[in-house]
Amino acid sequence: MKKILAVLLVVGLLVAGCTAKKTVQTLTVGTSADFPPFEFVDEQGKITGFDVELMNAVAEKMGYEVKWENADFAGLIASLQTGKYDAVISGMTITDERKKEVDFSDPYFRSDQSVAVQAGNTSITKQEDLVDKQVGVQLGTTGELLAREIVTKGKVYTYDNPDQAFLDLNTGRIDAVINDLPVTGYFLVQNPDLALKIAFVINTDEYYGIAVQKGNTELLNKINKAIKELRDEGKYAEIYKKWFSVEPTW
Ligand code: GLN
Numbered sequence: 001m002k003k004i005l006a007v008l009l010v011v012g013l014l015v016a017g018c019t020a021k022k023t024v025q026t027l028t029v030g031t032s033a034d035f036p037p038f039e040f041v042d043e044q045g046k047i048t049g050f051d052v053e054l055m056n057a058v059a060e061k062m063g064y065e066v067k068w069e070n071a072d073f074a075g076l077i078a079s080l081q082t083g084k085y086d087a088v089i090s091g092m093t094i095t096d097e098r099k100k101e102v103d104f105s106d107p108y109f110r111s112d113q114s115v116a117v118q119a120g121n122t123s124i125t126k127q128e129d130l131v132d133k134q135v136g137v138q139l140g141t142t143g144e145l146l147a148r149e150i151v152t153k154g155k156v157y158t159y160d161n162p163d164q165a166f167l168d169l170n171t172g173r174i175d176a177v178i179n180d181l182p183v184t185g186y187f188l189v190q191n192p193d194l195a196l197k198i199a200f201v202i203n204t205d206e207y208y209g210i211a212v213q214k215g216n217t218e219l220l221n222k223i224n225k226a227i228k229e230l231r232d233e234g235k236y237a238e239i240y241k242k243w244f245s246v247e248p249t250w
Pocket of ligand 1: 032035073090091092093094138140141142143180
């Protein structure tokens, strides 16, 4: 009996040792890398941006390494639900609708919507001006929901990514693009050759969160703890300043 116990103990220790040596675990994270400066593919073909650096830092704190998966925004939640990803970070606004399908971390970024038009446009200056217009949005976004509320007599055009919408705006195929303000602002700065401008901002006061599968509180708690630590240590501010050139205001 003692011998058996001893053997079991040794086996147990071996197993424990192996597990401990398996150092970093992988966290598979889905994102739609078409949303600079939050997530995009750089010239080297690498997924980078504010969200990417934040998530990498969060994962590092938890002792994980991130395996990035790039997909269209509209499909991210479904793929998270089926277990293709452990988490999603993609400038994703925490909404009541989405909360029925996934769980969100504490908010890590505050955003609003913006309306982009051609630089010479003077007829679109307020929300009512959009009612009968051709308005472009990224499919499955809060911008799309807002456009469908506002554009009752015109038409909403959906695109897989915001860049395609901006290009159609540039050629005049559509009259305006409703999209998250920081992303549209960044796009305009990066593409001065396109004569576009922000006509006005729609204050939606939305907050981005990291999504996990419904009920995965263990992972969620770890993520929230890591976000808090990164904020307390100033690492969040460091990443923020790198991508937005200003101190975090929120
Ligand atoms: N914040 C918007 C949303 O959650 C847009 C996100 C995105 O396009 N990546 O719907």
